[in-house]
Amino acid sequence: MAARHVRTTINGDAVEFVCEADEALLDVLRDRLALTGAKEGCGTGDCGACSVMLDDRLVCSCLVLGVEAEGRKIETIEGMARGGELHPLQRKFLEHAALQCGICTPGFLVAARALLERNPDPTETEVRFWLAGNLCRCTGYDKIVRAVMDAAAELREGRHAA
Amino acid sequence: MHPFSLERPRDLAGAFASGAQAGRNDAPIEFIAGGTDMVQLLQEHVRRPDRLVSLSGLLDATIELSPEGLRIGAAATMADTAAHPAVLEGFPVIAEALLASASPQVRNQATIGGNLLQRTRCPYFRDVGYAACNKRAPGSGCSALGGETRWNAVLGTSQSCIAAHASDLAVALVALDPVVELRSASGQRTVPLAEFHRLPGETPHIETVLEPGEVVAGILVPASPIARRSHYLKVRDRASFEFALVSAAVGLDLEDGIIRDAHVALGGVGTKPWRVPEVEAALSGAALEEAALRQAAALATQGAEPRGGNAFKIELMQRAIVRAIQTAGARA
Numbered sequence: 200m201a202a203r204h205v206r207t208t209i210n211g212d213a214v215e216f217v218c219e220a221d222e223a224l225l226d227v228l229r230d231r232l233a234l235t236g237a238k239e240g241c242g243t244g245d246c247g248a249c250s251v252m253l254d255d256r257l258v259c260s261c262l263v264l265g266v267e268a269e270g271r272k273i274e275t276i277e278g279m280a281r282g283g284e285l286h287p288l289q290r291k292f293l294e295h296a297a298l299q300c301g302i303c304t305p306g307f308l309v310a311a312r313a314l315l316e317r318n319p320d321p322t323e324t325e326v327r328f329w330l331a332g333n334l335c336r337c338t339g340y341d342k343i344v345r346a347v348m349d350a351a352a353e354l355r356e357g358r359h360a361a
Numbered sequence: 362m363h364p365f366s367l368e369r370p371r372d373l374a375g376a377f378a379s380g381a382q383a384g385r386n387d388a389p390i391e392f393i394a395g396g397t398d399m400v401q402l403l404q405e406h407v408r409r410p411d412r413l414v415s416l417s418g419l420l421d422a423t424i425e426l427s428p429e430g431l432r433i434g435a436a437a438t439m440a441d442t443a444a445h446p447a448v449l450e451g452f453p454v455i456a457e458a459l460l461a462s463a464s465p466q467v468r469n470q471a472t473i474g475g476n477l478l479q480r481t482r483c484p485y486f487r488d489v490g491y492a493a494c495n496k497r498a499p500g501s502g503c504s505a506l507g508g509e510t511r512w513n514a515v516l517g518t519s520q521s522c523i524a525a526h527a528s529d530l531a532v533a534l535v536a537l538d539p540v541v542e543l544r545s546a547s548g549q550r551t552v553p554l555a556e557f558h559r560l561p562g563e564t565p566h567i568e569t570v571l572e573p574g575e576v577v578a579g580i581l582v583p584a585s586p587i588a589r590r591s592h593y594l595k596v597r598d599r600a601s602f603e604f605a606l607v608s609a610a611v612g613l614d615l616e617d618g619i620i621r622d623a624h625v626a627l628g629g630v631g632t633k634p635w636r637v638p639e640v641e642a643a644l645s646g647a648a649l650e651e652a653a654l655r656q657a658a659a660l661a662t663q664g665a666e667p668r669g670g671n672a673f674k675i676e677l678m679q680r681a682i683v684r685a686i687q688t689a690g691a692r693a
Contacts, residue, residue, distance in 0.1 A: 201366070220367035220413070223400065243401045244467055245602070256440075256469040262400045263470070264393070266367055267417055310465065331601035332464025 205269050209234070210278030218265040225249040227265035228275060236276035236305045240334065247333035250306035251275050257313040259332070276305035279312065287357075288312055288350040297346035299337035307333050311347045319355055323348065363403045367393075369415045377546040377574045381414040384478050384569035386497055392416050392576060394436065395472040397463070398479040406489050407480070407497060420474065420578060424448065430583040435474030435542075435576070439463065439530070442473055451584055454591035454610050458533035461595040464602045474577035476530045477541070477557065478569065482512055482604045483524035495521045496565040510670040512604070517632035518666055522565030525629055526558065527604055532628035533593050535636055536610040539582040545575040554580070558633035565632075587612035587624050592689035594681055595628070605629035607677045609685040620644050620690075625682055627661065630674050637661045640682060649690040651683065658682035 202217045209232070218227050223242075228234040228251070240246035242261050249260040252274035279286045288311050291297070298304045307330065314321060314329040321329070326347050327340070335343060370376045382388035391410040393399045394417065402408040421434035426447040433442055442448055443459035463471065485491045485504035493502035505513050505523050514525040526532075531554070540551040558569055571577070582588065591612035597603040608628035614621040623644040627635040643657035658679040667675055 203367075221362045221364050221403070223362070223404075242404050244397055244464075247464065247466055250466055253470075256438075257466050258470045259397075259466045261404075262397045262467070264367065264396060264400065266369070267396065267415065269369075313465075328601065329465050332466040 203266050205266060207268050207270070208272045210274055216265070220264065220266055222265045223261050224251070224253075224263040224265045224268050224273075225260040227268075228260060228273075234275050234277050237309075238302050238305060240302060240306075245334070246303070246306070247310060248303050248306040250309045250333065252309065252313065257310055257332075274309075276309055279308060286312070287353050288315070288347065291346040291350040291353070292343070295342045295346040295349065297338060297342040298335075303333060303335045303337075307335070307343055311350070314347070315351050315354060319351060319358070321348075321351060362400075363406050363409045365403070365410055365413050367413045367415060369417065370419070373419050373544065373576070374546065376414055376416060376419055376576065377544075379412070379414040380573045381412070382571065382573045383576065384567070384571045386480070386566040386568070387499055388573075390414060394420065394475045395438065395470045396475075397467045397471040398475060402480060405487065407487060416576065420472075420576065422472075426451065426584070430539075430581055433473050433580045433582070435472060435579050437473050439468040439471050439473065439476060440465070443468065450589075452537065452582060452588045452591065454533040454536060454588070454593045454612060455530065455582070457593035458529040458595070458608075458610065461593060461608075462529045473530070473580060476528055477554075477577060477580075479527055480568075481524035482527045484509065484512065486524055496524055496561070496568075499564070499566045506668070510668045511606070512629075513668070513671050514632045515630050515665040515667050515671055515674050516627075516635055517560050519561045519563065519565070519632075521563050522561035522632065523668065524561070524565065524632060526631060526633050526635075528634065529593065529595060529605060529608060529628055531558070531634040532605075532608055532626050533591075533610040534580065534582065535634040536591070536612055536624040536626035537582050537585070537588050538624070539580050541580055542578040543571065543575050544578040545572065549578065551581070554634070555636060561632050585612070586614040587622060590615065590689055590692055591624075592685050592692070594685040594688065596677060596681055607674055607681050609678070609681040611682070611685040611689050613686065613689050615649070615690060618649055620647050620649065620686075623686070625661075625686075627678055627682075630665070630678050637682075639663060644686070649687070651687075654683045654686050655679065 238248040240248035420436035422436035639660040
């Protein structure tokens with residue numbers, strides 16, 4: 200199997216890598232680029248722990264072939280905080296203790312940001328619907344939903360203030 | 362993941378020339394588009410092609426409404442289709458079926474063409490730990506016959522395969538009489554969706570009428586009163602990210618509370634997206650009253666063959682039809 204040269208933009212930086220045809224984007228991120236925030240929970244698109252943005256769309260990186268990322272823009276959890284400053288979602292997850300083991304957290308944060316960018320004022324039902332692709336086996340989801348709602352409220356206030 | 366080589370042809374001509382064949386589980390060369398089902402099958406060694414041919418960027422992703430109806434390009438994603446104003450307005454059953462499918466991540470990536478070609482969720486097909494699966498390994502037998510049948514079909518089954526078709530979208534679409542545009546090196550042909558998927562018979566590994574080197578290019582859905590007053594009801598083990606045990610897609614043409622014409626299709630019960638013409642005929646001229654609806658819905662079970670763990674689908678499919686018609690009928 201011939202290795203392929205792939206050019207992408209990851210978290211705003213031009214990034215080139217070499218990968219095999221049968222390597223998922225998740226494996227490229229973790230094993231070749233040392234971006235280990237995205238996690239492999241299931242490897243089959245069921246759990247959402249590997250969620251990343253691909254050309255501004257939320258996807259499971261375990262279901263994307265690395266080769267198919269050619270020419271595309273990828274955003275991962277590593278790009279979410281600005282330097283030392285956490286994104287409001289990250290802060291609210293800490294405040295609400297919306298995590299225990301933490302494996303699902305990067306995926307939830309990426310998915311929640313994708314939701315709030317499209318819908319800044321979601322109902323609880325909408326939060327649960329749009330986060331249905333992310334599984335958590337620790338929290339029972341309640342704290343996660345509350346953290347997302349709280350972050351949404353803070354982001355809305357910030358928007359008004361600005 | 363199963364090892365394979367991947368080609369990314371520059372244009373569709375290159376893709377056609379590859380001879381890749383979609384919808385056939387013994388094909389050594391297969392297409393990949395959104396990849397949400399294919400990569401999963403490769404991860405789990407269920408599909409073992411030598412070569413994959415990427416359709417990425419080669420197929421049309423536009424969704425357009427014209428006097429002929431709604432045309433959905435094969436590369437349109439499930440998410441974009443479900444959110445399209447023309448779909449929401451004139452074809453609600455399509456949007457409802459899509460939003461009841463998969464997860465936001467998968468809907469963002471999966472294409473409409475690929476959705477029609479997704480493989481069954483029969484647990485014996487998906488788990489290579491079971492040697493016998495005629496759909497995965499032709500001639501190896503069927504582990505579902507005599508096994509756990511909760512997720513399997515009761516209509517259109519054969520002694521070789523009882524796997525249910527997994528697509529919600531295909532059930533919604535087949536109720537609206539669309540045609541599938543197929544394209545290959547020799548040009549374009551159209552096939553009614555009702556004839557696109559094959560019954561399993563003795564060759565359940567051949568799932569569609571696609572020829573080698575042929576791709577799904579788009580779907581054309583006629584606009585109609587039926588499509589406008591349509592609804593998708595999905596019954597499943599949990600409220601999200603789960604496949605249908607039973608689903609019903611209905612479209613109604615009503616006048617003064619009387620059904621002039623009804624289209625009804627079922628999911629979770631058939632080996633392909635399943636229309637029930639006997640039910641439709643009985644509904645024609647009927648009032649929107651429970652007794653009449655129940656009587657018509659009972660005809661859906663003609664020829665059904667329940668097997669142990671899926672016998673509950675016989676009653677459930679009738680109730681799903683009645684409920685879906687009531688919901689569609691109550692719409693303004």
